[in-house]
Amino acid sequence: MTYPGGGGGEWPPQNNPYQQPGQQGGYPQQYPGQQQPGQPQQGGWQQNPGYPQTGPQPQQQNPYGQPQGYPQTGPQQQQQQGWGQDPYGQQQQFGQQPFGYAAGPPPKKKRTGLVVTSLVVVLALAGGAAFFVWGLKKSDDVAAGAPSPAAAADALVQKLGSGDIISIMDGLAPAEAKLGKDYTATTVTELKRLEILKPDADPNKVTGAEFKVEGIKFDESKAEQVNDHLTINMLTEGKLTITSDIKKIPLTEKLVKALGAKVDQAPETETIDIAEKIKTENKGEPFRIATVKVGSDWYPSVFYTIADYALREEKLQWPKQGIAPAGAGSASDAVKQMVDASLAADLNKVIGLLPPDELGVLQDVGPVLVQKAGKLPATGGKLISLETDSKDVTGGKLLTVKKLVLEIDGEQGEITRDGDCYSVKADKTDERLCADEIKKLVEQQGGKKMPAAAADVISRVGGQLLKDGVGVVATQVDGKWYVSPFRTYYELTFTLMRGLQPKDIDELLKLVK
Amino acid sequence: MVTTVVGTFLPWLRSGSVTRDSYQVLALRGWAGLNNASGEIVRGIWVGMIPLVTLCVILFALGLRRFAACLAILFGTITGTVAALAAVQGGNEGSLVGISLIGPTVALGGAVLAVAGAITVLTASTRTVLRTPGGTP
Numbered sequence: 001m002t003y004p005g006g007g008g009g010e011w012p013p014q015n016n017p018y019q020q021p022g023q024q025g026g027y028p029q030q031y032p033g034q035q036q037p038g039q040p041q042q043g044g045w046q047q048n049p050g051y052p053q054t055g056p057q058p059q060q061q062n063p064y065g066q067p068q069g070y071p072q073t074g075p076q077q078q079q080q081q082g083w084g085q086d087p088y089g090q091q092q093q094f095g096q097q098p099f100g101y102a103a104g105p106p107p108k109k110k111r112t113g114l115v116v117t118s119l120v121v122v123l124a125l126a127g128g129a130a131f132f133v134w135g136l137k138k139s140d141d142v143a144a145g146a147p148s149p150a151a152a153a154d155a156l157v158q159k160l161g162s163g164d165i166i167s168i169m170d171g172l173a174p175a176e177a178k179l180g181k182d183y184t185a186t187t188v189t190e191l192k193r194l195e196i197l198k199p200d201a202d203p204n205k206v207t208g209a210e211f212k213v214e215g216i217k218f219d220e221s222k223a224e225q226v227n228d229h230l231t232i233n234m235l236t237e238g239k240l241t242i243t244s245d246i247k248k249i250p251l252t253e254k255l256v257k258a259l260g261a262k263v264d265q266a267p268e269t270e271t272i273d274i275a276e277k278i279k280t281e282n283k284g285e286p287f288r289i290a291t292v293k294v295g296s297d298w299y300p301s302v303f304y305t306i307a308d309y310a311l312r313e314e315k316l317q318w319p320k321q322g323i324a325p326a327g328a329g330s331a332s333d334a335v336k337q338m339v340d341a342s343l344a345a346d347l348n349k350v351i352g353l354l355p356p357d358e359l360g361v362l363q364d365v366g367p368v369l370v371q372k373a374g375k376l377p378a379t380g381g382k383l384i385s386l387e388t389d390s391k392d393v394t395g396g397k398l399l400t401v402k403k404l405v406l407e408i409d410g411e412q413g414e415i416t417r418d419g420d421c422y423s424v425k426a427d428k429t430d431e432r433l434c435a436d437e438i439k440k441l442v443e444q445q446g447g448k449k450m451p452a453a454a455a456d457v458i459s460r461v462g463g464q465l466l467k468d469g470v471g472v473v474a475t476q477v478d479g480k481w482y483v484s485p486f487r488t489y490y491e492l493t494f495t496l497m498r499g500l501q502p503k504d505i506d507e508l509l510k511l512v513k
Numbered sequence: 514m515v516t517t518v519v520g521t522f523l524p525w526l527r528s529g530s531v532t533r534d535s536y537q538v539l540a541l542r543g544w545a546g547l548n549n550a551s552g553e554i555v556r557g558i559w560v561g562m563i564p565l566v567t568l569c570v571i572l573f574a575l576g577l578r579r580f581a582a583c584l585a586i587l588f589g590t591i592t593g594t595v596a597a598l599a600a601v602q603g604g605n606e607g608s609l610v611g612i613s614l615i616g617p618t619v620a621l622g623g624a625v626l627a628v629a630g631a632i633t634v635l636t637a638s639t640r641t642v643l644r645t646p647g648g649t650p
Contacts, residue, residue: 129567131518134536138537139536170541
């Protein structure tokens with residue numbers, strides 16, 4: 001235990017009831033050059049012998065052989081200084097007999113400071129531990145799933161009602177939520193660059209719509225358990241109020257002007273009575289929300305809900321057994337296998353090569369799709385070789401064609417990429433097209449009737465496509481590689497968008513007007 | 514410092530009608546794509562501010578005020594910077610998701626007080642040390 005004195009000696013004087021007048025805070029009064037006979041010379045701020053010494057600490061012996069601060073009984077030798085105080089003798093205040101008084105029983109040791117300090121330490125430790133555990137628990141990255149299908153569906157509707165967009169996105173099936181997260185920011189960035197959205201638009205600050213839900217009820221007795229990881233929940237009651245206000249969407253001034261009166265309209269509010277809607281428009285059928293099990297938790301799924309409605313529309317049932325995912329050992333293998341399967345019109349293989357996390361729904365509904373498609377004729381094509389360039393993109397690898405050799409009806413064709421030029425060799429044809437030749441080609445093909453702005457847009461977008469290359473995105477799930485149609489679509493869209501410029505949007509708006 | 518800790522438990526993020534304190538915001542690191550080592554480090558530093566406050570209080574109670582003051586400056590600087598950044602980003606009234614000002618503002622106020630107090634303790638201690646050996650009784 002260390003008391004003030006070691007660190008600057010700031011203990012308040014009120015803890016020292018025996019303090020001599022004129023003496024500050026119980027400090028030993030010692031002055032330079034002054035040394036108490038028989039005592040080691042010490043800086044007056046380094047020791048505070050007048051305080052009770054509590055806790056383990058090195059025993060400080062005064063020259064009288066007594067630990068400082070302990071009651072001193074019996075005759076004490078006092079050294080009078082010029083100003084009447086002995087910095088050591090006077091500072092041994094507790095239990096020290098005042099001058100001129102008869103010796104009596106030693107007064108009780110003062111423990112107030114110790115008690116207060118102990119109390120503060122204990123309280124600080126207890127409070128700190130409690131807040132630390134609380135903070136740690138709150139900051140745990142917990143899964144956003146629910147323990148049961150009904151709870152997952154209910155949570156989605158409740159989150160929708162509270163407008164908690166973060167929880168809504170986080171609460172969806174993980175792969176679906178990730179797709180949304182991965183591309184929302186990029187989309188907003190591109191829309192800002194094209195001056196469609198204001199520069200300060202934030203992808204996380206979605207505006208324009210507000211939801212409110214009341215009295216939502218699911219009929220758990222009617223829930224359909226399709227398989228061990230898919231349950232369809234039945235929404236039977238409740239009210240959903242949607243308020244939309246286009247003014248809150250962070251559109252740029254020019255877009256607002258182009259849209260004209262549509263932006264000036266007041267917010268629109270629509271209340272949907274679910275029970276009423278079921279009766280009047282849904283032929284008594286409850287609304288269906290699909291939930292999927294990922295790990296040990298249940299999540300609502302947009303893709304499964306859409307698939308469920310599509311199956312019902314076609315009066316089809318969910319198959320009991322889906323198509324097993326069949327990934328490849330590498331990204332390029334996955335693409336090769338996908339090309340092979342597509343050329344052979346092997347729908348089972350194509351579906352098996354789709355990512356089971358993002359498009360598990362197609363694998364679950366796969367047998368029905370295969371059955372509906374019937375026996376597809378093979379294209380007659382055969383993949384001879386495929387070389388790709390690989391580039392890391394959000395969520396996977398973008399594989400762009402470097403060299404593709406196909407054999408169709410016994411004849412070989414070859415597509416080769418060299419920088420931003422593509423060459424096509426087939427039969428007696430040998431053509432080459434580069435990014436900077438697109439404009440000329442467009443003008444030749446479009447003739448004089450094509451507006452200059454349109455030719456400019458097409459040539460720029462086409463040029464961008466040749467520069468970036470056309471590719472396919474492969475993703476890795478549980479160590480296997482799959483071809484992701486969604487991510488491929490997004491990458492292609494962004495490639496096209498990158499070819500656009502704000503003035504192209506102006507031209508488009510002129511056409512709209 | 515206690516004010517700052519209290520501030521970290523007040524709303525920092527608003528999403529619809531739901532508010533989240535700074536620790537619940539940290540729990541969204543997976544959603545924000547920070548479910549990796551750096552996310553864990555950020556979480557560790559932020560949650561670690563609470564034991565730092567505890568340590569400061571204990572050191573102060575034990576009389577080691579200069580050590581406590583140094584830790585308080587570290588604490589105030591980290592929390593104050595984060596809170597100031599959050600407060601500057603706040604005030605998106607019309608949006609569905611935005612920074613809630615109350616948590617960052619309280620935490621920032623506490624951090625400023627903590628730093629100011631720590632500097633006072635440090636300068637006062639220095640003056641005492643300098644004056645006492647050679648000063649007048």
